[in-house]
Amino acid sequence: MTTSDLDIVPRQHEGDIARLEAVLAQLDARFRPVRADRDIAPTVEHLSGHGQLNLITRYGPLDVLLRLHDARGYDELVGTSQEIVEGDIRLRVIDLDALIDIKRSTGRTRDAVTVPLLLAIKARRNR
Secondary structure, three states: OOOOOEEEOOOOOHHHHHHHHHHHHHOOOEEOOOEOOEOOOOOHHHHOOOOEEEEEEOOEEEEEEOOOOOOOOHHHHHHHEEEEEEOOEEEEEEOHHHHHHHHHHOOOHHHHOOHHHHHHHHHHHHO
């Protein structure tokens, strides 16, 4: 299965929000869908809220998940993540067990159909 967007869960501390807003401005991020009467860039106020911001950037769709459906945010998820380093880039990614848990708990059909695939990946890794 593939996805057409990238989901991020940012840390919502004051300095982090300001840095994220600056990065989103560099990416020319706008709320999607962008229309002539609705060309809105995300602000610090948007990034300080809860829920999900569905954005489009010059590189493609980006969903900023300020809180998941179960109210978990960065601080609750960081313990289930691992850091990946590639050159100068450091990226924190939730682990497979956390992803399975999240997909199981959303109640959405599109997430439920991915759970067996994720479980198969987990079983293969454990072999």
